[in-house]
Amino acid sequence: MADTIHLEIVTAAEPAIKASIRQLYLPAYLGKAGILEDHKPYITLIKPGEISYRDIHDKNHYLYIQEGFMEVIDNKVVIISDAVERGETFNKEEIEKKLSIPSIFQEALSLTNLVFQIIVKHLLMKTDIMNLQLRLSCILFLAS
Secondary structure (H helix, E strand, O other), rough: OOEEEEEEEEEOOOOOOEEEEEEEEEOOOOEEEEEEOOOOEEEEEEEEEEEEEOOOOOOEEEEOOOOOEEEEEEEEEEEEOOOOHHHHHHHHHHHHHHOOOHHHHHHHHHHHHHHHHHHHHHHHHHHHHHHHHHHHHHOOOOOO
């Protein structure tokens, strides 16, 4: 189908969830993110919370997810998370308790998040420097 996104959610605890979907909403690091067909390439951290997606049969699905990462590229979404709970209705406190992560893992996740932020900032700085170099080259070319 032309308007299909391929979703794959991978966790260590259970088999991958695979689905053909039309849209996806999830709690990204900087706020709620929505993914539709032909989304620009995108990588983000995921915060614990509810994910919702609509499949190709227009049925809504709901998941509760722990922290993780998401990559979007060429109408394919891959989510890697510590744990996922399926369901149409949630008791948030019960699910958070069920999916709770021991404190040593919480510390490791915090460190992973910090490393990810540093990498992203480095890449953004590198892109800014390349843009400045290109502009300077254009100015020097025009001045000569």
